Amino acid sequence: MNASAGHGASMRIEACGKTFIDGTRALEPATLDIARGETLVLLGPSGCGKTTMLRIIAGLELPDPGGKVLFDGKDMTSVPIERRNVGMVFQSYALFPNMSVADNIGYGLKIRGVPAKERAARVAELVALTNIAGLENRRIDQLSGGQRQRVALARAVAIRPGILLLDEPLTALDAALRDRLRGELNRLLRALGITTIYVTHDQAEAMELGDRVVVMQKGTIAQIGTPRQIYFTPQSRFVAEFIGAANIIESPIENGYLVLPGGRQAIGNDANFPTAVAMIRPETIRVVETGSAPLSGVIDSVSFIGDRQRLVVSGASSKLITVDAPNTVQAKAGERVGLLISPEAVRLLPSES
Amino acid sequence: MSHRSFVWLCLLPLAVVTAAFFLLPMARLVVTGAEGPQGVAGYLAILTEPRYRATLINTVALAAATTIVTLIVATIAGMFLQRHRFPGRAVLIAMLTFPLAFPGVVIGFLIILLAGRQGLIGDVSNRMLGEKLVFAYSIYGLFLGYLYFSIPRVILTIMAAVQKLDVGLEEAARSLGASPWAVQRDVVLPALAPAFVASGAIAFATAMGAFGTAFTLATNIDVLPMLIYTEFTLAANFSTSAALSVGLGIITWFILALARSFSGSAVAAAG
Ligand SMILES: Nc1ncnc2c1ncn2[C@@H]1O[C@H](COP(=O)(O)OP(=O)(O)OP(=O)(O)O)[C@@H](O)[C@H]1O
Ligand SMILES: [Mg+2]
Numbered sequence: 001m002n003a004s005a006g007h008g009a010s011m012r013i014e015a016c017g018k019t020f021i022d023g024t025r026a027l028e029p030a031t032l033d034i035a036r037g038e039t040l041v042l043l044g045p046s047g048c049g050k051t052t053m054l055r056i057i058a059g060l061e062l063p064d065p066g067g068k069v070l071f072d073g074k075d076m077t078s079v080p081i082e083r084r085n086v087g088m089v090f091q092s093y094a095l096f097p098n099m100s101v102a103d104n105i106g107y108g109l110k111i112r113g114v115p116a117k118e119r120a121a122r123v124a125e126l127v128a129l130t131n132i133a134g135l136e137n138r139r140i141d142q143l144s145g146g147q148r149q150r151v152a153l154a155r156a157v158a159i160r161p162g163i164l165l166l167d168e169p170l171t172a173l174d175a176a177l178r179d180r181l182r183g184e185l186n187r188l189l190r191a192l193g194i195t196t197i198y199v200t201h202d203q204a205e206a207m208e209l210g211d212r213v214v215v216m217q218k219g220t221i222a223q224i225g226t227p228r229q230i231y232f233t234p235q236s237r238f239v240a241e242f243i244g245a246a247n248i249i250e251s252p253i254e255n256g257y258l259v260l261p262g263g264r265q266a267i268g269n270d271a272n273f274p275t276a277v278a279m280i281r282p283e284t285i286r287v288v289e290t291g292s293a294p295l296s297g298v299i300d301s302v303s304f305i306g307d308r309q310r311l312v313v314s315g316a317s318s319k320l321i322t323v324d325a326p327n328t329v330q331a332k333a334g335e336r337v338g339l340l341i342s343p344e345a346v347r348l349l350p351s352e353s
Numbered sequence: 354m355s356h357r358s359f360v361w362l363c364l365l366p367l368a369v370v371t372a373a374f375f376l377l378p379m380a381r382l383v384v385t386g387a388e389g390p391q392g393v394a395g396y397l398a399i400l401t402e403p404r405y406r407a408t409l410i411n412t413v414a415l416a417a418a419t420t421i422v423t424l425i426v427a428t429i430a431g432m433f434l435q436r437h438r439f440p441g442r443a444v445l446i447a448m449l450t451f452p453l454a455f456p457g458v459v460i461g462f463l464i465i466l467l468a469g470r471q472g473l474i475g476d477v478s479n480r481m482l483g484e485k486l487v488f489a490y491s492i493y494g495l496f497l498g499y500l501y502f503s504i505p506r507v508i509l510t511i512m513a514a515v516q517k518l519d520v521g522l523e524e525a526a527r528s529l530g531a532s533p534w535a536v537q538r539d540v541v542l543p544a545l546a547p548a549f550v551a552s553g554a555i556a557f558a559t560a561m562g563a564f565g566t567a568f569t570l571a572t573n574i575d576v577l578p579m580l581i582y583t584e585f586t587l588a589a590n591f592s593t594s595a596a597l598s599v600g601l602g603i604i605t606w607f608i609l610a611l612a613r614s615f616s617g618s619a620v621a622a623a624g
């Protein structure tokens with residue numbers, strides 16, 4: 001697109017905590033840096049403080065004393081939202097019902113005193129960009145959910161904000177539409193190159209959209225990393241279980257092996273712990289003949305999930321183990337199989353978590 | 354019995370009551386209005402007769418002023434009361450809505466206590482300016498009384514509407530750079546428009562037709578209900594008072610319909 005490509009501000013929040021007047025501690029003091037043009041995803045279960053953090057960045061909530069919000073190194077903590085130049089997309093979209101689609105998109109420009117002609121040109125540009133041509137004169141209540149989402153995004157982007165903030169923008173849509181819009185949103189955010197903070201509780205969204213993902217848990221930051229780091233090297237049991245499917249195995253360790261009821265599994269280092277918590281992703285386990293793997297178990301159930309099949313295996317560990325296998329693998333319930341797992345696929349987690 | 358005839362049977366009591374207590378007296382009133390010496394032309398007297406016309410203009414002006422001032426005061430107060438929590442808030446709301454049950458006579462009495470010959474305002478102005486300010490017995494007293502009367506009603510409607518406002522809309526407008534004033538103008542007031550029309554209509558109609566307060570303050574205040582009263586009881590001029598009554602009803606209805614269609618198109622055109 002045009003001048004707004006690659007633009008945006010860098011951002012830092014410093015020791016921002018939030019205690020609401022009723023005493024609810026929504027956010028423990030957190031520090032976070034976001035580079036110019038980066039897309040950062042805040043991911044976590046309901047009530048973990050994602051919206052609260054977003055609202056602090058936006059300027060809709062003040063952090064507890066001591067907390068600071070900086071845009072491009074400038075302290076913005078006490079600057080109200082109307083002077084922060086942030087674009088916001090709300091979960092409910094919050095489109096103005098008394099204005100047409102075009103007037104919604106152009107509202108921020110009108111407030112800034114942009115002349116009508118220039119405004120109309122910018123609105124037309126965004127209408128094309130967000131794929132809503134032909135709807136300009138509709139009222140908001142004449143739009144579908146997906147169309148509203150696009151209008152909300154167009155309105156937020158129209159003002160060329162320094163930072164774009166999105167609070168679960170796809171949650172209100174049905175699954176098929178959500179998948180399609182996620183891809184569209186991804187391309188759009190990349191094209192705009194704007195600094196973006198995206199809140200979601202859907203890990204698939206976080207993986208696809210985020211340059212980095214911040215996993216949050218009960219008001220604290222559990223882990224920050226690229227989607228790959230978060231997925232393959234979670235630093236806690238919470239992160240491992242929240243992102244994707246994970247087999248969590250508690251087991252004693254002897255000379256670099258997990259000692260399990262169904263055999264021994266190498267873990268790639270020769271540590272000696274009395275017990276450890278290990279995580280193994282279901283798709284890293286290969287189903288083989290019993291003789292070809294040190295670990296074996298009995299297939300409890302097989303479910304076909306389209307592009308692959310999901311096996312549940314008992315007897316290998318003290319708990320059931322989930323395996324995602326290609327459809328080419330012949331597997332029947334009741335059959336005894338070997339489970340081949342490379343040592344690098346076993347991730348040891350701190351056991352207290 | 355078919356479903357349809359059952360529904361009609363249920364509607365029968367409503368039809369009877371409507372006919373007996375609403376349609377018949379109204380029809381009689383309309384007929385009486387045309388039975389004066391001028392016949393049907395008696396209806397036009399409200400517009401052609403200078404004294405009647407002046408009274409009509411007076412009444413409409415008073416009702417319009419009451420409505421506008423009430424809406425302004427009640428919107429500011431209602432918005433504040435709904436959005437803020439402070440000690441004494443419940444007491445304040447109770448006090449503001451306390452006059453709801455008062456009849457016009459009591460309101461008139463209150464106005465006399467405030468702005469009458471022995472009133473509070475007279476006392477204070479006498480002491481401060483050396484001149485006694487008395488306006489209870491005029492149309493200004495009546496105006497004050499009608500404010501007293503309609504503000505509680507309108508405040509309650511506005512508070513309910515403010516409670517239903519989507520705070521997200523205001524936050525969205527602010528994120529786009531709107532100042533607090535612009536947020537009010539572009540988001541809050543348009544969203545409250547239906548409540549303004551509904552509660553404004555009630556305030557207006559009440560001010561057009563209220564009688565008790567005017568009667569308590571003075572018998573020579575120039576408003577339509579007082580005119581109807583004098584024509585009816587003092588001059589025993591049944592047909593004129595009937596024609597004036599019908600005229601009062603029609604004009605009120607007409608102005609309200611006008612306001613409604615105007616505000617309706619204003620809401621639509623705001624986009
Ligand atoms: N205005 C408020 N007053 C008191 N507590 C609040 C307020 N707003 C949020 N909370 C509390 O703060 C915590 C974090 O809320 P927040 O809205 O940030 O969660 P979230 O991660 O966005 O959740 P969700 O995914 O459900 O939107 C919750 O326990 C919530 O109940
Ligand atoms: Mg939230």
